[in-house]
Amino acid sequence: MNQITHDSNVIMHFTIKLSDGSAADSTKVNNKPAKFTMGDGSLSENFEKCLLGLVQGETKSFELQPEDAFGMPNPDNIYFVERSKFNNDVPAEVGMIVAFTQPDGVELPGVIREVAGESVTVDFNHPLAGQVVTFDVDVLEVN
Incomplete structure (x- = not known):
């Protein structure tokens, strides 16, 4: 075996x-x-x-x-992104997973947790x- x-x-x-x-x-x-x-x-x-x-x-x-x-979720992996970074192709909707391209070209998925005014809260912790x-x-x- x-x-x-x-x-x-x-x-x-x-x-x-x-x-x-x-x-x-x-x-x-x-x-x-x-x-x-x-x-x-x-x-x-x-x-x-x-x-x-x-x-x-x-x-x-x-x-x-x-x-x-x-x-466990790390609070340092939660970022606030300007709403202007989103558009019709990539709307800022709670629960959506969006890929953000980092300066090194690597894409990092983030989950949108909250949309408040011009601020979008994005959680880069693993979804699980x-x-x-x-x-x-x-x-x-x-x-």
Whole structure:
């Protein structure tokens, strides 16, 4: 049996569920399993710990607290942006996720939390920060 170790190449399907049971993300939607190498930084250390020892063909579900998954929201990641930065193509609407291009050219997604006068509050924390999440994994292949 191929077992996941610290340097395994893994192909798996995963679904991230919120505490209310709704799916926040799933590789099954487009039937495109995730491919990664353990330790390459694409998964958090705590998520990798949960995968260690699983074998090819195994299905497992585990719950992670916020600090073990996407972290707690950081107040330093909340910014106030001038409303003039938005337009008809990119309206300032509460709940929208907008990609902002940083000076280095990298796009960073932010969630609009509040619109007050000429000020728009944008939260750059991970959308799942502060949430207890359940990961359902189907290990398809381990090399």
